[in-house]
Amino acid sequence: MNDVSYSLKVFKQIGLLKPVAPHRLLGAGLQLAKWGPGLPSGVNAAAKRFPKQTAIIDDAGEITWSELAGQVNQLTQALKERGVEPGDSIAVLSRNHRYMIVAIVAVMQAGGRVLMLNTMASRSQLGELARREDASLVIVDQEFLEVAQDVDRSLVVLGWADDDAPDDLPSVASLMAGQPTSAHAKPSRHGQIIIFTSGTTGLPKGARREEPKDLKPLIAFFGAIPYRGNSTVVIAAPLFHSWGLINFAFGLSTAPTYVLRRKFSPQQVLQDVERYRAEVLVVVPLMMQRMIDLDPAVVEKADVSSLRITASSGSALAGDLANRYMDLFTDSVYNFYGATETGWVTIASPTDLREAPGTAGRPPFRTTVKILDPDGREVPQGETGVIHVGNDMPFGGYTDGNTKSFAEGLMHSGDVGYFDEDGRLFVSGRDDDMIVSGGENVFPRELEDALIDHPDITDVVVTGVPDQTFGQVLAAYVVVxxxxxxxxxxxxxxxxxxxxxxxxxxxxxxLDELPRNPTGKVMKRELPDFE
Incomplete structure (x- = not known):
């Protein structure tokens, strides 16, 4: 199938070729022409195509696409009145809800830079990142006010505000009130999103995510993960992370109904999937594990037969987790392997995961993946080397001016792995995780995958530690x-x-539990030392 035929097939699948009233189709097309691919065009085009369809269901209730676009325009006006100009940085520390969406899209409509902060950021991290990135405004949920104490209070705006919110702080909702819902002109500078790396070993780095220049990234994503138009999508993964955000941002082209909750609850997820007949669930692997660990009576009672896609990423799928999940729920797991910097590398389908448990999948449309040796030469199939990738999701570099290294025009992923005889990628671990124990090259991932399948072990992480006899040995932290x-x-x-x-x-x-961040990655710097 050539690129044109493949693209048309994907466009039909996600509903872009669905018959729509001509004036609505024209309105959506004008939004794309005005803003280019990205969040502002996605929200505004959905509002033109399906104005009365529910856009978001969250802890505050329901809101339509037309209402959501109107609120984005209201906040855009309020931000401009507060002096926000193209290029200004606005930090957002928020859980998943409508006000977070309104905030990030409004900042982009004003031409600003959105700094997406991790909800586990400490007080010192938030203060340092706000100073380092020169944030002119900090939008935080009320629960994070303690974390924002080192930020000038005049710069603080509440995202989610409870009934007992401080009177001296404006909220997103109060700023919107009374503002016009009319559309805004395109700013002189394109809006930008800065995603911060996990910071599992130090202060997070800001990674610039360039907006796509065309629709090729959509074709690659939805060609591998088969979203359908106007379906209901439960996004349990945090939106501040690239995995939650890419599913929201790309999903806009399908004009779905999003279900967002501020706090993850495996039982709530099952209830939402059943109540709203959700077709798509976006998670990190730890959430899948929590769903598996629910009371069997709760799982048996839940009807999740509507679930066609459980889209997982953010950390490695440990052991046989995908197949245990699919045995319990539906054969729906699509595992996305990639990173903030690389975008996607490979995507594994349910069939891939059934036939080759542990695989990271295959490169999607217009994606090149090569396994290279230390000298930059491609290794034979089956041999392990460093994973390099090229795709249509350009990395804009880190905000400190650094970038990733490249070889043969492909980005160094930081991981090592190999391709099997069927063209499926397997990831052995991080290239800097490998240890040499008694002269043998050892990756922690192999032991992690083995131990997590023990019936009495619920969580595990493995690292390398010094050893007088072998040089280094593997150290396992186990939760029973x-x-x-x-x-x-x-x-x-x-x-x-x-x-x-x-x-x-x-x-x-x-240990009683492992120190994990909201995307499920273990914060290794917080693990106790061995004496």
Whole structure:
């Protein structure tokens, strides 16, 4: 199938070729021509095509596409009146809800830079990032006011505000009140979103995400993850992270109904999928694990038969997690492997995950992935090397002026892996995670995948630590399932039957829980040291 035929097939699938009243289609087309691909055109085009359709269901209720676009215009006007100009940076520290959406789209309509901050940011991190990025406004949910104490109070605006919100602070809702809902002119500078890396080992770095120049990225994404037009999408993954945001942003072209909740609850997710007959659920792997761990009676009672897609990313799928999830719910897991900087690398379908558990999948449309050795030469199929990628989602570099390294025109992913004989990619781990233990190259991922499948282990992370005899050994931090009992010897004996001898943990520590961020990544700097 050539590129044109493939594109038309995807456009039909996501509803872009669905018959719509001519004046509505013209209105949507004018929005795309005005703003170019991106959030402002997506929201405004959806409002033109399906003005009365519910756009967002959240903890505040429901709002239509027409109402949402009107509120975005109201806040855009309010921001301009507060002196926001094209190029200004606006920090957003928010959970998933309508006011977050209104805020980021309005900032972009004003030509500003949206700084998407992690909800686990500390007081010092927020203060430092606001200063480093020269934020002229900080929009925070009321629950994060304590974290924003080092920010000039005159710069603070509340995103989600409760009934007891401080009287001296404006909110997104109060700023919108009384403002006109009329459209705004295109700013002199294109709006931009800065996604911050996870910061699992230090202060997060700001990564510029360039807006797509055309619709090719949509074709690649939806060609691999088969969204359909006007479906209901539950986004449980945090929107401040690139995975939640890309599903919201790209999803706009399908004019869906989004279900957003401020706090993740596995039981609430099942209720939302059942109540709204959701076709798509966007999660990080840890959320899938929490859904699996629900009371079997709760799972059995829930009707999630409408679920066609469980789109997962943000951290590695440990062990046989995807298949255990699909055995319990529906055969719907699409695993997206990529990063803030790279965009996508590969996407695994339910069939891929059934046939080759642990695979990261295959490169989608117009994506090139090569496995290179340290000298930049491509290695033979089956051999391990550094993963490099090129696609239509350009990385704009870090806000400190640095960027990623490239070889053969492809971006260095920071991961190592290999392709199997069927063209599926397998990721062994981070290139800087590899240790040399007794002369053997060892990656923590192999041991993690083995231990997480132990029936009495509910969570695990493995790192490398120094060792006088072997140079380095693997150290496992293990969380035991409630009611179960495991000894260090039990775990090591299990490991000996599932991994090579040099991958058996040389150190082991039991913890009540692992320090994870909202996307499920372990904050390794917060792990206790071995004495």
């Amino acid at each position: 399932r409630d009611g179960a009992s495991l000894s260090e010897d039990d775990v090591k004996q299990y490991a000996k039957t599932h991994v090579a001898r040099f991958a058996v943990p040389g150190r082991l520590m039991f």
